[in-house]
Amino acid sequence: MIVLAAGAGRRLAPLTDLRPKPLCPVGNRALLDLALDRVGALEGPVAVNLHHGADAVREHLAASGRVDVHLSEEQPQALGTAGAVGALRSWLDGRDVLVVNADTWAPGALTGFVAGWDRARTCVLVHATDTFGPRVGVVASLLPWAEARRLEPVPTGLYEVVWRRCHEAGALVAVRHDGPFVDCGTPADYLEANLGASALIGGPVIDPSASVAAGSVVGRSVVGAGAVVEGRVEDSVVWPGERVAADEVLVRSVRASATVTLGPLGEGSVPPA
Numbered sequence: 001m002i003v004l005a006a007g008a009g010r011r012l013a014p015l016t017d018l019r020p021k022p023l024c025p026v027g028n029r030a031l032l033d034l035a036l037d038r039v040g041a042l043e044g045p046v047a048v049n050l051h052h053g054a055d056a057v058r059e060h061l062a063a064s065g066r067v068d069v070h071l072s073e074e075q076p077q078a079l080g081t082a083g084a085v086g087a088l089r090s091w092l093d094g095r096d097v098l099v100v101n102a103d104t105w106a107p108g109a110l111t112g113f114v115a116g117w118d119r120a121r122t123c124v125l126v127h128a129t130d131t132f133g134p135r136v137g138v139v140a141s142l143l144p145w146a147e148a149r150r151l152e153p154v155p156t157g158l159y160e161v162v163w164r165r166c167h168e169a170g171a172l173v174a175v176r177h178d179g180p181f182v183d184c185g186t187p188a189d190y191l192e193a194n195l196g197a198s199a200l201i202g203g204p205v206i207d208p209s210a211s212v213a214a215g216s217v218v219g220r221s222v223v224g225a226g227a228v229v230e231g232r233v234e235d236s237v238v239w240p241g242e243r244v245a246a247d248e249v250l251v252r253s254v255r256a257s258a259t260v261t262l263g264p265l266g267e268g269s270v271p272p273a
Contacts, residue, residue, distance in 0.1 A: 001039040002088060005032055005102035006051035006078045011186050014260050020053025022102040023060055024190060025239065027197030027205050028224055030060065031184065035102045036069070038110055038140075042098070045070060047088050051078040074153075081158040085143065086151035097148050099141045099158070101183075105193035106139045107200065108179040116175070117142050122166040123173040127181040132167050132174040134159065139177045188265045191254055194222045194237045210238075213246070221250075236263065 009021030016024070022032035032048070039046055047070040050057055054073050061069055072088050079087055085099065096119055098110070106127075113125050122144065127137035147162055166172035180200070182193040198205050198220045207225040212218055217232040224240035231248035238244060238255045253263025 001042065001044055001046045001098045001100075002085060003032065003035045003039060003046065003048045003100055003102050004081055004084055005035075005057060006049045006054075006074055006084060007103065008052040008078070009103065012184065012190060015187060015190065015254065015256055015262070016053075018256055018260065020056050021184070022057060023053070024184070025222075025224060025237075026105050026184070026190070026193045027200075028207050028222055028240075031105065032057065032060070032102045033064065034105065034107070035100050036066065038106070038108075039098060039100060041109060041111060042114060044095075047072055047091060048102075049074055049079070049084040049087070051075070077155060079153055080155045082151050082156040082161045083154050085148055085158075086156075087153035089149060089151065089153075092145070092148055094145050096145050097143050099143065100139070103184045104139065105182045105184055105196065106177070106180060107197075108177075110140055113140060113175055113177075114142065118173075119144055121171050121173050122147055122162060123175060124163060125175050125177045127177050130174060130176050132163065132172055134164075136174075137181050137183060139181060187254060187262045188267065191235075191237060191252065191263075191265050192267070195220055195235055198222055204233075207240070216244075216246075 005022040009016035012021055023030045050071055050073040117123050123142040124132055125139040129136055180196050182189055184190045184193050204218045205222040209225045210223045210227045213230040216229050219234040221233045221236045223238045226241045227238045228243040230246040231244045233244055234251045236250040236253045242255045244250055252265050255261045
């Protein structure tokens with residue numbers, strides 16, 4: 001199993017100026033940790049590829065106690081979704097592979113998707129549709145070893161060198177996923193993922209170590225560890241350790257640092273059905 005975590009996240013800036021995209025929190029957990037939980041529910045070794053923010057990701061994994069994760073650092077450049085698999089060809093050593101993106105928020109088990117696979121054809125779990133195309137939201141992909149072994153450690157994408165070819169040859173299976181899904185590509189998308197995490201529990205996600213002053217209002221939002229809320233927070237995200245003063249009102253915003261607050265943000269993108 002491979003979790004792709006090497007991207008720069010340029011469209012998510014300035015949040016990714018503060019921390020690597022895979023470490024941006026959704027529902028108060030790093031996107032990378034959420035992805036590792038999804039694949040960790042299945043049996044088998046797990047690899048994570050690194051490039052942008054490699055040191056921070058490596059330190060995060062060590063601090064989280066995930067010492068069993070194989071790390072594949074890509075230098076001098078990131079290799080893309082297909083090149084990353086190619087770089088791990090010797091590690092795969094003849095095994096089929098499940099691939100997920102660390103920057104995709106898609107809570108839910110992958111056991112049914114994997115159990116239903118025929119292990120002969122490339123299989124793609126797609127959001128809210130039964131068909132595959134260039135603009136579908138991809139939750140996860142299964143590659144048989146026969147496909148994975150063809151990939152080279154050069155900058156290439158799975159859509160360009162595997163999925164499209166298999167689809168045109170009638171050798172790709174699309175499986176529908178109707179659960180929550182957000183590709184956290186932009187700040188608005190990132191906000192939508194956090195609001196989705198809040199919706200899953202039916203209220204705000206507030207870390208136990210956060211402080212919410214009496215009389216403050218926290219609506220459908222996410223408040224991180226050690227954050228202080230003295231004002232009003234609606235449909236917003238407050239990162240760990242940050243503060244919302246008594247005279248402040250955050251609506252559809254992300255408070256990421258003392259100098260970075262994004263908002264109000266419009267609706268995030270929704271993959272087409």
